[in-house]
Amino acid sequence: MLNPKYTITHALLQNIKRIYGLVQNLNQRHFPDLVLVELQKTAEAVSTYASTSIEGNPLPLTDVKAVLKNRPENIRDSEREVLNYNEILKEINRKLEKGPLAVTLKLILSIHKKVTYKLLPAYQAGKLRTDPVFVNDPRERKTIYWPPDAQDVPILMKGLIQFVDANKNKIDPLILAGLFHKQMVIIHPFMDGNGRTTRLVTKILLADIGLNTFNLFSFENYYNQNVTRYFEMAGVRGNYYDIAEQIDFTVWLEYFTGGIIDELLRVEKTLPAVVPPQAQLKPYHQKIIEFIKQKGFITDRDYAALVDRAKPTRRLDFNKLIELGVIVREGKGKNTYYILRAEQ
Secondary structure (H helix, E strand, O other): OOOOEOOOOHHHHHHHHHHHHHHHHHHOOOOOHHHHHHHHHHHHHHHHHHHHHHOOOOOOHHHHHHHHHHOOOOOOHHHHHHHHHHHHHHHHHHHHHHOOOOOOHHHHHHHHHHHOOOOOOOOOOOOOOOOOOOEEEOOOOEEEEEOOOHHHHHHHHHHHHHHHHHOOOOOOHHHHHHHHHHHHHHHOOOOOOHHHHHHHHHHHHHHHHOOOOHHHOOOHHHHHHOHHHHHHHHOOOEEHHHHHHHOEOHHHHHHHHHHHHHHHHHHHHHOOOOOOHHHOOOHHHHHHHHHHHHHOOEOHHHHHHHOOOOHHHHHHHHHHHHHOOOEEEEOOHHHOEEEEOOOO
């Protein structure tokens, strides 16, 4: 099992204290779905843009938003990379809303498979690598890191997952998520898609900090502000077998928690200070929104199956959400259905 070397420095401890202070302040603020739906869509787009940009995707944020909105049929690899990441990110957010997710090898492989769908051959997508890989520095034009041999990857991943499972209630979630992140980068278990998969699993672990508005959290954005520094902090140099015993996670953990502070401050600034009273939504309004988020649209028949409300009342419920700009009506007569308002 993994036995990482790190020190709880004054800087790290101060970062952790500040993070929980920010989380507490954010959790004391309550917002209706009218506000949160739009902010979540924006956060998911920013996360998708940032995480794929880190890996060299050339699409700017405006193009990423356009791809997510229009979902073109004939797509380039750069667009598929964006769609893949956004799809699994939204899936993870939906699952985290229902409760914590256990980090298992099966989960990690399923995330990688979706991240690399149609970007890697089928025998590599969702599978631990069976071939050697190397990490090159494009600026120096030379190899800077030789990850573990392929035959050692399964046992190293098993050790990492056992470490997370054994320390779930012993090590602070922030430190545990940070240790997982760097160690998975070090193992480099896949032929490609390591960074994107690592950041998505790290997000799952970070959900344990108890942030109520966690689906607005986009820690990938911080890394994308200075990709070179992120690679330097998250990665290592040399041959894994020569350096494994000497790797110290302390500086990385300070950087990692510093980035979370940066993102929490962004979320704090993003959330409005005052919410109009008319924007308050009832549980039955929220059922409409949740159904559309899962299925893509809702009809009156769908809604009637969810709530015990008369047809004229159901019509008022739909009209309320239309007036608030949350949904729009499509179709006519018996073919009427409702969808979430497209992001402007």
